[in-house]
Amino acid sequence: MNRELLHGKTAIVTGAASxxxxxxxxLFAQEGANVVLADLNKDAAASVAQELPEGKGHAVQTDVAxxxxxxxxxxxxxxVYGSVDVLVNCAGVPQAFTPIEELTLEMWDKIMSVNTKSIFLTTRHAVPHMKAAKKGSIINIASIASIRARPGLNAYCASKGAAVMLSKALALELAPDQIRVNVINPGPAETPMLGKFINGDAETVEAGKKEIFIDSVPLGKLIQPEDIAQAALYLASDLSKIVTGEVMNVDGGRGI
Ligand SMILES: NC(=O)c1ccc[n+]([C@@H]2O[C@H](COP(=O)([O-])OP(=O)(O)OC[C@H]3O[C@@H](n4cnc5c(N)ncnc54)[C@H](O)[C@@H]3O)[C@@H](O)[C@H]2O)c1
Structure with missing residues (x-):
């Protein structure tokens, strides 16, 4: 069904290459949005842009940090598109399980920069355009790891917890300008990132996906990228026009 829920809106989606x-x-382009695909991986972002309806996608090589x-x-x-109506901060990096005494400063800085500082940077540049239009929707993809920690994911959990609280602070600050800020906490999801949380060879990683991740989800399966896209569509569209500062767990019950 094509409802064009985002007709006339321009959305920036970071991490849109994967x-x-x-x-x-x-999904946003199918629903009528113009989409800027901002990703470090230029070729992959350009190839996703090509899959969108004619004129609806524009890839820009971006380092969100x-x-x-x-x-x-x-x-x-x-x-290119004349406005910024929706900003989705989705780019992120994982962390392989690492004891705190083995976590290097470089690893800590990279995880905090890509997962948290990026939200500060994209927001500070997008918000002037949203304020001028007196509307906007910012959606930050954090993680269920922001409320349910796992051992060895120290920096990752911290980066996502900070993303949630930054989003709440921004929701209050930007509400007078009708700019909404919400969070999606995905549970373990079937994307190229999932295996990177686990150290070891291919066999260990596959076994770990089941034992560590699938078995921790009450609904018993991994979250699909499309499940997250549906939640983002709700938060980007006017269906959620009175919703701000909300943290939506899309996680098969992992956060319970
Ligand atoms: N996969 C999971 O299990 C899971 C669970 C909870 C939350 N998340 C979060 O969801 C988001 C999306 O993850 P995914 O699973 O789709 O990952 P993915 O690895 O499939 O995609 C991440 C994308 O981010 C891009 N990226 C990385 N660093 C960047 C940078 N500095 N600048 C611009 N782009 C950069 C990569 O090139 C890639 O295209 C991330 O923020 C992740 O932390 C993932």
Whole structure:
């Protein structure tokens, strides 16, 4: 069914070259949005843009942890499509299970930069355009790891917990300008990222996916990228016009 729930809106989706970001970009374009696919992986983002309806996708190579790169991407969005109505912060990096004393400063900084600082950077550049329009929807993809920790995912859990609280602070701050800020907490999801949380050879990783992740989900299966895209569509569209500061677990019950 094509309801065009995002007709006339422009959405920036970071991390749109893969997994959940890719599914969000595709669904948003099907629903009428113009989509900027902002990802470090330029070729993969361009190839996803090609799969969208004609004229609906524009790939921009972006490092979400770099202020200049983010500023250029937002400027290009406005140049190409004229506005920024929706911002989905989906780009992220995983962490292989690592004891805290083995976690390097570089690993900590990278995880915090890509998963948390990125939200600060994209928001600071997108918000002036949203304020001028007196509307906007920002959707931050955190993780159920923000409320249910796992041993060895120290930096990852911290990065996602910070993303949730930053989102709540922004929801209050930006409400007078009718800019909504909400969070989706995915549970373990069937994307290229999942195996990267587990150290070891291919066999260990496959066994770990079942023992560590699938068995921790009450509904007994992994979350699909399209499940996250459906939640993002609700939060991006006017169906959720009175919803802000909300944290939506899309997790098969993992957060209970
Ligand atoms: N897969 C899971 O089990 C799971 C669970 C909970 C939350 N999440 C979160 O969901 C989001 C999407 O994850 P996914 O599973 O689709 O992952 P994925 O690995 O399939 O996709 C991540 C994308 O982010 C991009 N990216 C990485 N660093 C970047 C940077 N510095 N700048 C721009 N782009 C960058 C990658 O190129 C990739 O295209 C992430 O924030 C992740 O932490 C994932």
């Amino acid at each position: 997994g959940m970001g890719k599914a969000i970009a595709k 770099n202020d200049e790169s983010v500023a250029a991407m937002v400027a290009e969005t406005v140049k």
